[in-house]
Amino acid sequence: MNLFIYDQTFEGLLTVIHDSMEMNVEPEKIMSTKSFQDDLFAIKYDIATDPDKFDKIWNQVKEKSNEENCQRIFKAFLSELPDIELTIYNYIKLIIETPYNVEVNFSEDCVVKLNNAQKKVGRESQRVMMFVRFQKTVDDIYYSSFDPKYNVIPLTVSHFKNRFADQKWVVFDTRRKFGYYYDLENVREITIGQQKVSLESGKVDNDILHMSEKLFQKLWKSYYENINIIERKNLKVHMQFLPKRFWKFLPEKDFKSELILN
Amino acid sequence: MKAETTDKLKILASAAKYDVSCASSGSNRPNKGKGLGNAAPWGICHSFTEDGRCVSLMKLMLTNHCIYDCAYCANRKSNDIQRSTFTVNEVVDLTIEFYRRNYIEGLFLSSGIIKNPDYTMERMVRIAKELRTTQNYNGYIHLKSIPGASDELQQQAGLYADRLSVNIEIATENNLKMLAPDKNFKDILLPMNTIRNKIIENKEERRKFKHAPRFTPAGQSTQLIIGASPDSDKHILNLAGNLYNSKKLKRVYYSGYIPVNSYDKRLPALIEPPLKRENRLYQADWLFRFYNYSINEIVNDDHPDLDLEIDPKLSYALRNPWMFPIDINKASYETILRVPGIGVLSAKKIILGRRYSKLNLSNLKKIGVVLKRAKYFIRCNELKALTINELLPENVRSIILNENKPLKQLNGTMHKQLSLFPVN
C-alpha cells in the first residue's frame, strides 16, 4: 500500500499530489503527521511541503477550473474528515486530466464526496457567524470562544472584520486552541496565554468582565424569553435549529451545555 | 441603562412578538468609514426561540399605547394591559449594545399609534436617523411605517431604513373595516405607492450617481393575518400576487392568527392558531415567486383553498397528471421544477449533470432528489416504473401521505429563510 505523509497544511497536501503524479505512484492513503499511525506493510512516502510545487498544482487547478471551485476544495480540506485528503487528490487529478468541468459531474464519487464535505464546512462556518457571542472585557475587547466541528474559524475572519470594524475582538477555537485577534487595524492569529478565560465554556472571568456586560446578557435573555410565542411552541424545530452543542456559548440559554444538563 | 429599561424591554418585546417578519436579508449596506456593522445580503439568524422561530432582528415596539382598537391586536386601546414607551436613546443603546455582541442583525421597530400617525412616525424616524448618523451604525434597520403618516416622513424613513413595511393584516377591505374600524385600504396602499415610486426613482439615481444615498435597499414588505377573517386562500394569494407585481413588494408575510382577544365576538373562535394553513400559504407564495407558477394554477374557483394535507406543489401535480411523467434527461428546467421532490438546487444540478451522462435513479439520489416523491412523476435512464398515470393520482396521494406520517409534526413551522421552506 502506498502511504503518503504530509504536514497537515493545505500546501503540504498539494505537494503530495504534485509528487505522486510526478512519480506516477497512486496514493492509497494520505495521512498527516498528526494522525499518522505506522503501518508495517505500507510503502511510505514522507513528503516535505514545497511552496513551488504547491503553486504549480494550484495554478493548474485555477486555470482548468474556476475560483469558486478552488474555494470548494479548500473548504473541503478544512473539514478534516477522515480520508478527505484522498478525495481531494482524486478530485484534483480529475480536474487536471479531464478536458471539461468536472465539478458538476455527480456520477463521479469524489465529486459527490468533496461537495458534501465542503457543504458541511460552509454550514458550520455560518453557525459561527450566527452563534458567536462576544463578551466585553474591562479593556474593551469583545471576546468569544467557539468549538466548531470543522476548522472553520479562518473562513469567518473577514466577516467579523468587516462587521465589527470599530471594536477590538477575539474569536477563539477552543478545540484547536487558536484564534484571531483584531486590534482595530489588523487581524492576527493567536494561541492562548489567557488564563482568564475558561477553555471549556469560553466564559470570561468576572474580574476582567466589563461592568456593563452582565446587564446586557440579562437584557438579552429577557428579550429572548419575551419574544417567544407560547401558543406556537415547537421544541422539535427549536432543537433542530439550535442544537444543544451551541448552548454553552449562549447567554440566552444561560450558557448551559449538554454536559451540565446531564 | 436604568432598571426601568429592563421592564420596558419585557413589555415592548412581548408586544412586538406577533409581527412575524424578522428577515434581515436583501440589503447589501456596506460598513462605511470603519463604523459599526454591515448588512449581510443573505441574512443571518442569531438564535431560535422555543417556538422554533429565528431571531435575527431585535423586534421592539416603540410604545404599546395605541389610540386604535383593532380586534385582532393585543395592544388595542380597549385592552387592560401594562403599557410602556421607550425613549429614543433607550432603543438606540439596546440596538448598539446587542449588535456589538453579535446577538442581532439589527433593529425591527414598530409602534402603537400615539396622538396621531405623524407624531408616532416622527419618533421612529428619529431613532433610525440617530443610529445611522450619530452612531455610524450600518447594520440592518426595518421600520414599520405608520399608515396615514405624511409622505414626507415615509420618504425620510426610507433614507435610513433597509426595509419598510406597511401591514395590511386583513385581506379584504370589508373585513378590515369590520375588525379595524380606524383603518382603511387607502391609508395602507398610499404609503406603499410612495415607497415603491421612491425605490424606482432611487435605482435610476444610483445608476447615474454611484454615491446617491440608498433608499430602502431591501425593499418593502407587508403582513397578512390568516384566520381572523373568513377570507379564502384564493383571496389572500391573489392579493399577495398583486402586491408582488404592482407594488413590487419583496415579501408578503402570513401570520396565523393567535386568539389574543377571544372575548371579541367579531373574531372566529379558534382552538389553536392555524399554523398548518400558514405554512401552506408560504409554500404557495414560494411557488409563485421562485417556481414560475401562476396564482391561478395554485388556487382558483375549483380549488379556492389550499390542501392542508399535502403541499401545493404536490397538489398541483396530482390535479394535472397529464403533464407527467417528465423525462429527466430531456425536459426543460422549468418543467423539471414542477416535479414533486425536485427543488431549485437539484433541478439545476440535473441540467448540468446530464450533459456528461444520462442520469439514472442513483445519480438523482446523489443530486439530492427526494425519490420517494419524484419517482411517480419522472422517467430517467432506468427501467420503466409505475407512474402517476398507471397508479392514478388518488393512490399516489395516499402512498405519499402514508410515507410522510412521522414528519407531520414538522409542518406548521414558519421561518424566514429559503432553506426552511422546502417546497420539493
Ligand code: SF4
Ligand atoms: S393600530 Fe396597530 S397597535 Fe394599534 S390596535 Fe391596531 S394593530 Fe394594534
